[in-house]
Amino acid sequence: MELTLGINVAAILVMLYCLWTVISLGKSIPGGVVGRQWRTLTVLVVLFTIGYFVTPFFSHLPAEMINLIVAAIFFFGAIYVLITIRLIYRIIEELAG
Amino acid sequence: MSPESLLVRTQKGREEIDERRHHLAPALRHVLILIDGATRLADLAVKGERIPNFRESLDALIAQGFVTEDGAVAAGGTPKARLIDAAHRLLGKNAGKVVSKLEESADAIDSLKVTVESAAKLIRLTIDEGKAVEFAEAAKAILGR
Numbered sequence: 001m002e003l004t005l006g007i008n009v010a011a012i013l014v015m016l017y018c019l020w021t022v023i024s025l026g027k028s029i030p031g032g033v034v035g036r037q038w039r040t041l042t043v044l045v046v047l048f049t050i051g052y053f054v055t056p057f058f059s060h061l062p063a064e065m066i067n068l069i070v071a072a073i074f075f076f077g078a079i080y081v082l083i084t085i086r087l088i089y090r091i092i093e094e095l096a097g
Numbered sequence: 098m099s100p101e102s103l104l105v106r107t108q109k110g111r112e113e114i115d116e117r118r119h120h121l122a123p124a125l126r127h128v129l130i131l132i133d134g135a136t137r138l139a140d141l142a143v144k145g146e147r148i149p150n151f152r153e154s155l156d157a158l159i160a161q162g163f164v165t166e167d168g169a170v171a172a173g174g175t176p177k178a179r180l181i182d183a184a185h186r187l188l189g190k191n192a193g194k195v196v197s198k199l200e201e202s203a204d205a206i207d208s209l210k211v212t213v214e215s216a217a218k219l220i221r222l223t224i225d226e227g228k229a230v231e232f233a234e235a236a237k238a239i240l241g242r
Contacts, residue, residue, distance in 0.1 A: 030191050032223045094218050 008055045015052045019045050033094070037087045044080045048073065100139035103167040103238075104132050104155075105186055110163035121163070128154040132164050134183065134231070135238030176239050177204055180213065183235040191224050195232075206240055213240065 022038070022045045029035040051073045058066050098104075110129055112118040121129065128151060131144055145151035158164040167182065174182065177199060184195045195216045202212035213236040221229035 029223045031225045032221055032229070033226065034222045035224070091222060094222055097218075 005056060008052075011055070012049075012052045015045070015049045019049050033090055034087065037083055040083055041080065044076055044083075047076055048080075051076075098138055098166060100137065100142075102138045103134070103136075104138060104141065104159075104164050105134040105167045105183075106132055107162055107165050108189065109161075110158070111187075113163060119163075124148070124150075125154050125158055125163075129158055129163055132158070134167070134186065134235050175204065176206065176209055177202065179239045180209060180236055183232065183239065184216070187228050187232050187235065188220065188224060194223075195219060210236075210240055 022042050026035075026038050026042055029038050051069060054061075054069055061069075106114065106129065109119060110132070113121050113126065113129060117126075127148060128145060131141060136144065141155075142151065145155075148154065155164070159166075167179070167186075181196050181199050184192045184199060188195060198212055198216050198219070199209075202208050213233065217229045217233045217236075220232055
């Protein structure tokens with residue numbers, strides 16, 4: 001139980017660092033192909049951060065709610081990965097062009 | 098101004114084109130659209146010959162601060178100086194990285210062309226796709242096709 005809580009806290013800390021990073025780096029990318037996707041990624045990181053903050057309280061939530069939160073995190077995680085892959089490919093394409 | 102003068106939109110002119118922020122009269126706006134930062138005054142006069150009172154409209158745009166003469170061209174600046182000026186003019190506060198690239202480039206036209214291509218990619222990726230096209234067009238006008 002303490003191990004689970006420890007991992008949850010670590011995950012929240014890393015996600016907070018991600019949030020700080022995505023916001024601070026975003027200031028130097030005002031727009032363009034990357035800037036547009038960056039804003040979407042920032043929204044997703046905010047959502048993840050909120051979701052991660054809920055995890056230490058899972059034991060107090062009904063099972064149905066937990067399943068919904070986990071499913072939502074998986075879903076938005078998949079979207080995050082998709083955007084990242086497409087963005088990397090677009091940058092490579094641009095640099096190679 | 099001489100027929101060789103290059104007119105460019107000021108920040109106010111770009112705001113009007115992008116957002117119609119200054120509610121310019123349609124006739125003046127039409128002339129402002131023609132000011133692309135790459136066409137010399139002599140060629141502009143040809144482009145605008147069908148527009149009534151073209152020259153007066155141009156003077157009005159200059160007087161109202163929507164358009165100005167490209168300082169680097171007027172001062173007989175080097176191609177690099179003109180590119181840097183174009184970057185400042187088009188990108189405003191976001192010009193920093195592009196200007197650094199141009200400043201680090203060698204002065205030879207071929208080197209500047211390579212740098213411009215790289216800068217246009219940077220603009221397209223991180224600033225604005227439309228401005229990347231505008232910058233590339235302005236650079237072509239400065240460096241030749």
